[in-house]
Amino acid sequence: MKPAPFEYHAPETVPDVVGLLAEYGDEAKPLAGGQSLVPMLALRLTRFEHLVDLNRVPALSGVERRDDTLVVGAMTRQATIERGAQAQAVPLLGLAAPLIGHVQIRNRGTLGGSVAHADPAAEMPAVALALDAELEVASPAGTRMLASADFFVGNWTTVLGDDELLTALHFPVWSGRCGFAVDEVARRHGDFALTGVACGVELDANDTVSRVVIALFGMGSTPLRARAAEEALVGRRPDADTLDEIGRLAVADLDPPEDIHASARYRSVVGAHVVTRGLTRAVQEART
Amino acid sequence: MSTLPIAMTVNGEPRRGQVEARKTLADFLREDCVLTGTHLGCEHGVCGACTVIVDGAAVRSCLMFAVQADGADLTTVEGLAEPGQLSPVQEAFREEHGLQCGFCTPGFVVSVHAFLAQNPTPSRDEIRDALAGNLCRCTGYQGIIRAVERAAASMAG
Numbered sequence: 001m002k003p004a005p006f007e008y009h010a011p012e013t014v015p016d017v018v019g020l021l022a023e024y025g026d027e028a029k030p031l032a033g034g035q036s037l038v039p040m041l042a043l044r045l046t047r048f049e050h051l052v053d054l055n056r057v058p059a060l061s062g063v064e065r066r067d068d069t070l071v072v073g074a075m076t077r078q079a080t081i082e083r084g085a086q087a088q089a090v091p092l093l094g095l096a097a098p099l100i101g102h103v104q105i106r107n108r109g110t111l112g113g114s115v116a117h118a119d120p121a122a123e124m125p126a127v128a129l130a131l132d133a134e135l136e137v138a139s140p141a142g143t144r145m146l147a148s149a150d151f152f153v154g155n156w157t158t159v160l161g162d163d164e165l166l167t168a169l170h171f172p173v174w175s176g177r178c179g180f181a182v183d184e185v186a187r188r189h190g191d192f193a194l195t196g197v198a199c200g201v202e203l204d205a206n207d208t209v210s211r212v213v214i215a216l217f218g219m220g221s222t223p224l225r226a227r228a229a230e231e232a233l234v235g236r237r238p239d240a241d242t243l244d245e246i247g248r249l250a251v252a253d254l255d256p257p258e259d260i261h262a263s264a265r266y267r268s269v270v271g272a273h274v275v276t277r278g279l280t281r282a283v284q285e286a287r288t
Numbered sequence: 289m290s291t292l293p294i295a296m297t298v299n300g301e302p303r304r305g306q307v308e309a310r311k312t313l314a315d316f317l318r319e320d321c322v323l324t325g326t327h328l329g330c331e332h333g334v335c336g337a338c339t340v341i342v343d344g345a346a347v348r349s350c351l352m353f354a355v356q357a358d359g360a361d362l363t364t365v366e367g368l369a370e371p372g373q374l375s376p377v378q379e380a381f382r383e384e385h386g387l388q389c390g391f392c393t394p395g396f397v398v399s400v401h402a403f404l405a406q407n408p409t410p411s412r413d414e415i416r417d418a419l420a421g422n423l424c425r426c427t428g429y430q431g432i433i434r435a436v437e438r439a440a441a442s443m444a445g
């Protein structure tokens with residue numbers, strides 16, 4: 001047995017979960033799909049006295065359409081999002097899910113786990129940030145809604161307190177002539193990305209860009225919105241030269257990480273192309 | 289060290305156990321159930337050797353604790369065919385030289401069973417995608433991919 005001993009809790013309601021989290025404070029951790037937490041426990045990179053299993057809390061899973069919002073429970077499996085018809089209302093979810101690890105991992109891994117884990121190279125945090133998803137968070141004090149832009153603090157770090165649980169993610173549903181893409185470069189299929197983008201484009205009747213969102217991952221300690229590049233594209237026709245320029249602009253002021261897999265310069269150069277490629281695909285889709 | 293009682297169905301048979309919470313499902317299957325067909329390579333989610341089917345879905349048994357499988361219905365490589373028989377997938381692995389040392393094979397075979405149940409007529413690209421989470425360090429993947437194609441054809445009849 002590789003992980004250190006812990007006490008196991010399997011509550012069935014959200015109030016019971018946050019009650020346990022409040023009682024044990026920083027000695028407790030929620031266990032969602034376990035696809036990041038269990039490897040860290042097995043390698044003894046971390047240990048907790050208490051694990052609070054979320055897998056027996058029915059209220060945390062499910063996908064529900066409420067007018068112009070898609071509400072996805074935190075424990076909804078990545079595989080459910082990949083295959084499910086309902087999640088298609090937010091195409092970025094379905095485009096990002098197949099890029100996470102492998103099928104056996106997505107059968108357990110959850111949307112909420114991906115976002116709460118906040119790996120800087122993960123796809124789903126960037127999708128949440130691109131779409132300005134609202135994050136529903138429960139604690140013994142009640143429920144609060146957080147903007148994705150305020151959620152990510154740094155590598156594997158979010159604003160969530162020890163007694164707070166991410167319960168659901170609220171995604172706005174886009175309508176009109178819009179298209180989306182997730183594009184990334186990874187060493188091998190299923191690996192975390194070296195650099196990647198989640199983007200969405202809306203075109204007006206004249207084929208000019210009326211709305212665009214660009215979120216980068218693997219390019220800093222959190223997912224990043226390329227706001228200057230977004231502003232520069234609005235009101236213009238998205239021809240090839242323009243999208244090249246926007247790709248370069250999106251990475252212009254960044255200071256990407258440098259590691260054994262890629263230099264910072266590699267990430268910038270390739271990242272610019274990845275943005276251009278993603279936007280090109282999103283525009284094509286918006287036109288069809 | 290405190291232990292917890294668990295009960296689940298493995299390959300159609302009820303199994304009970306008394307486990308420490310930190311015991312993985314893989315260790316429970318191997319040590320407590322003596323079903324040693326489920327192999328452990330990396331024990332942190334990378335290699336796929338430990339793949340089993342839990343309530344219909346292929347998962348890594350090194351990334352689940354046994355207590356989490358309480359009440360679940362499991363299939364391991366031992367449960368894919370009658371004792372002494374080979375399933376069409378296992379037969380195809382033999383025919384196409386889909387294994388050499390055999391260490392990775394249970395994970396592949398179980399993953400392929402779950403995959404073909406969902407997608408009985410896969411393309412070569414879909415096969416590669418479905419097997420991307422299983423590592424083989426000695427046979428090479430070409431024979432394995434051919435084995436999946438052969439299994440799909442033979443199961444289609």
Ligand SMILES: Cc1cc2nc3c(=O)[nH]c(=O)nc-3n(C[C@@H](O)[C@H](O)[C@H](O)COP(=O)(O)OP(=O)(O)OC[C@H]3O[C@@H](n4cnc5c(N)ncnc54)[C@H](O)[C@@H]3O)c2cc1C
Pocket residue numbers: 029030031032033034035036037038039074075099100101102105106108109110111112113114116117119121122123124160164165166167190191192193332333334
């Ligand atoms: C081989 C391999 C490859 C992978 N490749 C990728 C990849 O390419 N891209 C990618 O994004 N991921 C990848 N992952 C990780 C991904 O699969 C995980 O699913 C994800 O990072 C965490 O989700 P989880 O549900 O498994 O969460 P867990 O591992 O259970 O939890 C992760 C962390 O989030 C916390 N947490 C979970 N849920 C909540 C919640 N509702 N509220 C508050 N805190 C919570 C936990 O306490 C823990 O700290 C990979 C994993 C493996 C093993």
Ligand code: FES
Pocket residue numbers: 327328329330331332333334335336337338339348349350351
């Ligand atoms: S032993 Fe489970 S994935 Fe390697």
Ligand code: FES
Pocket residue numbers: 386387388389390391392393423424425426427
């Ligand atoms: S057959 Fe030896 S590792 Fe795959």
